[in-house]
Amino acid sequence: MISEERYLMMYSKVAESVGSGKPIEVSLEGLAEALYCTERNVKFIVRKLEEEGFIHWQAGRGRGNRSKVTFLYPKEKKLLELAQHYASKGEYKHAFELIDSYGDGTGVRHQFVEWMNSHFGYRTELIDDLEADLLRLPVYRPILTLDPKDLYFAFSAHMVRQLFDCLVKYDRETEKIIPSLAHAWEHDEEGKEWTFHLRKGIAFHHGRDLEAEDVIYSLERLRGSSASGWFVRSITEIRKRGPRTVTIKLEKPNWLLLRYLCSPGMSIVPHDLVEQNEQFWQRPVGTGPFRFVEWTADRFIMEANPHYFQGRAHLDGVIIVTMPEDTAAFAKNWNQLLIDHDSKDFKPAQGWKKVESVSNGCSLLTWNRCKSGPQQSPHFRKAVDLLIDRYRMVAELGEDRMHPASGFYPGEASYKGATCQNVERAMELLKQSGYQGEIIKIATYGIHDKDARWLQRELTAHGIAVEVYLENWMSIRERKVLSDADCLLYCVVFAEDEVCMIELFEQTGNFLREHLDPELLEWVEAKIDNALACRGTDERWSELMDIEHKLRDETHVLFLLHKKYQMFYNPHIKGIGVNPLGWIDFKDIWLEKVSG
Structure with missing residues (x-):
């Protein structure tokens, strides 16, 4: 594939404004400068590209007659083919780097991602002459760690x-x-x-x-x-x-x-x-249902553990492909890809199954009580709470946003208890707070950008100056980001109900713990100790719910929305289920082979 990359580099330097199929006057000296090599190397490259049918070269004869080169293929065609070639080899990062280098002003990036969509999903492939059931899925953020002691996400x-x-x-x-x-x-x-x-x-x-x-x-x-x-x-x-x-x-x-x-x-x-x-x-080693095969910047590969003590996985392997975050808007999510690509005539309208569940958690705003500013005033915090029309937020932003929230956990009590907008009361409280137009800094990261911009428009319309600081998955945890923000917008997802709620307050670096008033945090930790000492579930929940109620009633936290997971899949693919972390459990997925 060296010739293809040289063709693209030479095309981008020489033919960008002219296009393919037309002779272009060039000099060996100019090509050497454009390709960052010697004239001797240029001669070799030109001869190779002509031999392989990429270009037509007409050497200049005599003094003052310049050579002419004709590029025989449109850049977009060769770039897409080359990106597909590298992706087929699992070199996804290199494929996107090529598109970034040579794809400006073209639709190749979009075309490539659409092609990748067909590359993902559940497939039976031949590996060393044996059939293997593989699940290949895209993600739009990297695996940050596989060490249990460093888990945040x-x-x-x-x-x-x-x-x-x-x-x-x-x-x-x-x-x-x-x-x-x-x-x-x-x-x-x-x-x-x-x-x-x-x-x-x-x-x-x-x-x-x-x-x-x-x-x-x-x-x-x-x-x-x-x-x-x-x-x-x-x-x-x-x-x-x-x-x-x-x-x-x-x-x-x-x-x-x-x-x-x-x-x-x-x-x-x-x-x-x-x-x-x-x-x-x-290269981690565990006892789990899958064992490590490969981890690169492009992909993470696991294969089934044949000796797993709770039964071998039905899948033979799982391939997690890391896609650029900016492709998420026009690429398919993992939950749209659980289809049998060999079943050409099968469509959702012909009986696909649907799995829908509410995410076990919520989106929320946490106020930085460790920083001076308007957020120290309970009147200001409550005014912001009353200005947010959560029902309209769900209606206008749509997508996975499902219900207004008044607590961490989804359910009718949380939906019905959500704060109703009251602009008149909010403006009274805003005046009582002494707010003087100070800028409120909302920090968030990629997937919450729309929510942050919606809040910015709503609050600005009522006289509260808001700036949104958009971070990434890593930078949002930096100490300076956390300390400079007046509030954070993010989601919590609870894999284990009681434990994950406690984690919000016990885990060093957790957003909520980092922003809580120290005296309030001390009170929370005492409530947690009381909860852990309760043998009965009801008594324990009563202690933990006291924490939630205090956070809500004193507006240390503004609970916003509950979101949903939705998935359509081929009914011949069995064992589908969304776990509390919002992912499918790979171990139990299998494809029912249907004859005829």
């Missing part, structure tokens, strides 16, 4: 779940804790000492059996971690009681410990490999 947590397992699992249908790596457990009467018994014969992907030392190491290494250290804050000792038995001792009662242990941040890793290999997290 739902997508990274989902990928960790594919490679690793926890001691126990939470079954959302039965609302019960079920065995995973541990087949049994017991605790004392106070909820301060918990003992876990590991299954026999569970092997890590590299072949060694799981042992007690792996559990001890995996939990101990979380101490001091910004993202996951809070899980082990009250653990005083982790003791080996036998080859496959571990006891965890706590400083205080924690009747949610089992739910903590279901979290991806508490995944069990092989102690020997992590300790010995600094590159472990670039």
